[in-house]
Amino acid sequence: MRGPRACPSGALGGTSANPANSWRLSRLRRPANTSRSSCATRRCTAGSTPTNRIPSSPSRPRRRPPSLPPRRPGRPPKHQSKRRPGSRNTPTPKKVSRVPLEPTTERFRAHRVEHFTESVIREMTRLALRHSAVNLAQGFPDFPAPAELKEAATRAIEEDFNQYAVTWGAKPLRDAIAAKYLRHYALELDPETEITVVCGSTEGMIASLLATTNPDDEIVIFEPYYENYGPDADLCSAKRRYVTLHAPDWTFDPDELRAAFNSKTKAIIVNTPNNPTGKVFTRTELELIAELCQEHDALCITDEIYEHILYDGAVHVPVLTLPGMRDRTILVNSMSKTFSVTGWRVGWVLAAPHLTTSIRKVHDFLTVGAATPLQQAGAFALSLPDKYFIDLAVHYAERRDYLMGLLRVAGLAPYRPAGAYYIMSDIKSIGYSDDVLLSRHLVETVGVACVPGGSFFSRQGLGSHLIRFCFCKKYETLEEAGRRLQRAFRGAAD
Ligand SMILES: Cc1ncc(COP(=O)(O)O)c(C=O)c1O
Numbered sequence: 001m002r003g004p005r006a007c008p009s010g011a012l013g014g015t016s017a018n019p020a021n022s023w024r025l026s027r028l029r030r031p032a033n034t035s036r037s038s039c040a041t042r043r044c045t046a047g048s049t050p051t052n053r054i055p056s057s058p059s060r061p062r063r064r065p066p067s068l069p070p071r072r073p074g075r076p077p078k079h080q081s082k083r084r085p086g087s088r089n090t091p092t093p094k095k096v097s098r099v100p101l102e103p104t105t106e107r108f109r110a111h112r113v114e115h116f117t118e119s120v121i122r123e124m125t126r127l128a129l130r131h132s133a134v135n136l137a138q139g140f141p142d143f144p145a146p147a148e149l150k151e152a153a154t155r156a157i158e159e160d161f162n163q164y165a166v167t168w169g170a171k172p173l174r175d176a177i178a179a180k181y182l183r184h185y186a187l188e189l190d191p192e193t194e195i196t197v198v199c200g201s202t203e204g205m206i207a208s209l210l211a212t213t214n215p216d217d218e219i220v221i222f223e224p225y226y227e228n229y230g231p232d233a234d235l236c237s238a239k240r241r242y243v244t245l246h247a248p249d250w251t252f253d254p255d256e257l258r259a260a261f262n263s264k265t266k267a268i269i270v271n272t273p274n275n276p277t278g279k280v281f282t283r284t285e286l287e288l289i290a291e292l293c294q295e296h297d298a299l300c301i302t303d304e305i306y307e308h309i310l311y312d313g314a315v316h317v318p319v320l321t322l323p324g325m326r327d328r329t330i331l332v333n334s335m336s337k338t339f340s341v342t343g344w345r346v347g348w349v350l351a352a353p354h355l356t357t358s359i360r361k362v363h364d365f366l367t368v369g370a371a372t373p374l375q376q377a378g379a380f381a382l383s384l385p386d387k388y389f390i391d392l393a394v395h396y397a398e399r400r401d402y403l404m405g406l407l408r409v410a411g412l413a414p415y416r417p418a419g420a421y422y423i424m425s426d427i428k429s430i431g432y433s434d435d436v437l438l439s440r441h442l443v444e445t446v447g448v449a450c451v452p453g454g455s456f457f458s459r460q461g462l463g464s465h466l467i468r469f470c471f472c473k474k475y476e477t478l479e480e481a482g483r484r485l486q487r488a489f490r491g492a493a494d
Helices: 019-029 036-045 120-130 147-158 171-185 200-212 229-235 254-260 283-295 353-367 372-382 386-410 435-446 475-493
Strands: 195-198 218-223 239-244 265-271 299-303 329-334 347-350 422-426 466-470
Touching: 120 435, 147 372, 171 195, 171 347, 171 372, 195 200, 195 353, 200 229, 200 265, 200 299, 200 329, 200 347, 200 353, 218 229, 229 239, 239 254, 254 283, 265 283, 283 299, 347 353, 386 422, 386 475, 435 466, 435 475
Parallel strands: 218 239, 218 265, 265 299, 299 329
Antiparallel strands: 195 347, 329 347, 422 466
């Protein structure tokens, strides 16, 4: 087995989900018969104070703050009785029943968020912290971001790039994005009308959907899927239609895809390389998707955040480059994964001018813009030589192989990803059939956090035989996780 290795400098310096599963995890943390609201009620009624309001002291007269204007003479304040207390015929003060208001009353919960639950992936990160577990759940690197990028960001702040940039992105970054796509895909883009800089792919996706869909439009999503797409569709009141990706190579049935398209289909979301499966969609598969989009007058919204993390000769094909797709594709991407800066929140959306106009309107009112100095550093990052991008894939391929080996030795049955930095594993081989129970056992007892597979599916029960690990971590981290897993399951594997 390989020993711990220092993080290579340069290329490697560096989430989602089924609501049904999120409730499953949360429910496991509380006694079964205690709901969130009943906990809140108990908090309010426990002890002698009926509410959490501070009781007013009867001995201290209330003083009127000096800043208030004097009261008009002859008119008692509304809340005071006109009769003097103690006088005859003093009416018994009416009992006003004050029901303490819960902050989560129905009144203030918009229908569009009714079914939202906490992201399972981010919840797993919190559990990992609580139980000091090795976090192989959330896809963020635990090694440093490239030094030259950090210097570029520091320089930008010192050179006073500290005020709002143009809302659709600082010119140097838009120019660098255009140059990058020309260099890597021979794709010509107009930085003035086809590129919008946003706060990460997360904003790019929701801004694109808000800009192009209407309530009751349908959106086709491949399942398992990155958890944000569900809530994104819900925020637009759009209906989701799922098409299954089948293990072990996560292919889909072309007839099932065809059947998912109809006159209500507004868009299909394609995430390639894919989280959580590691699938890289082939040109042939993408051509079928393109054909269906054209046949049904639908958009293809591509999430290409792992475009440079490819293994075993896999090739990334942006749908935007396919014939007939220039005007009906929206490409979403960001710096997060390629440059190991998931916290920077700098991304971009590429689309034809008629789409970009609407996307920019949503973006402007949602966030105004991404952080100005980090946009400057982004321009620097995108201009790094090809070697940076090649090394990135090579280093991640080594980590993939390393973790695959560790998981196998522990008795799990991992699926080999062709891209991105996640490994889906079958848990039946270690005698488990419930992803949530196993994930909970792993984080609390074994000390390794992963993501239950059901989080990436729309319906409860789907994916319950899977868990997902990420390997965008230092070798020491991966090795420690492997050691803990092997200690826990070696017996089951033998
Ligand atoms: C497929 C996919 N899209 C988008 C994101 C989030 O991207 P960003 O950090 O650019 O918002 C992630 C993060 O894990 C992801 O896996």
